[in-house]
Amino acid sequence: MKDILIEGHRILTTDALADAVLMYAKGLRDAGSTEIVEFPSIHDGAPTVCRMLLGAGIALATLEATTALASDVPGADAACAEIAHRTAALG
Numbered sequence: 001m002k003d004i005l006i007e008g009h010r011i012l013t014t015d016a017l018a019d020a021v022l023m024y025a026k027g028l029r030d031a032g033s034t035e036i037v038e039f040p041s042i043h044d045g046a047p048t049v050c051r052m053l054l055g056a057g058i059a060l061a062t063l064e065a066t067t068a069l070a071s072d073v074p075g076a077d078a079a080c081a082e083i084a085h086r087t088a089a090l091g
Contacts, residue, residue: 001042001064001065001068001069002014002015002017002018002019002063002065003062003064004021004022004061005060005061006059006061007059011041011052012041012065013039013041013050013076014072014076014080016077017040017041017080020080020083020084021039021052021062022060023084024054024083024087025060027090028056028090029055029056029057030090031090031091032056034053034054034056034058035055035086036051036052038050038052038079039052039076039079039080039083040073040074040075041073042067042069
């Protein structure tokens with residue numbers, strides 16, 4: 001699990017999703033664009049959906065989370081594939 005750090009907030013999600021979001025943010029920054037991305041995350045121990053604005057001028061970081069979950073995050077694989085597709089479409 002990894003935390004995405006943005007605007008003073010921590011968003012817990014899978015390693016693959018956090019990495020995909022970071023790469024998408026980089027691609028958007030390089031393109032001088034912004035987009036809203038949606039992906040499954042964990043908030044207060046419960047599954048939820050995060051909607052986040054990414055792009056130029058928005059600082060974002062990822063780090064290994066101190067929280068471990070016993071089960072997968074529902075929808076994480078599909079969201080990761082969608083974000084990777086959007087990143088590839090940026091060129």
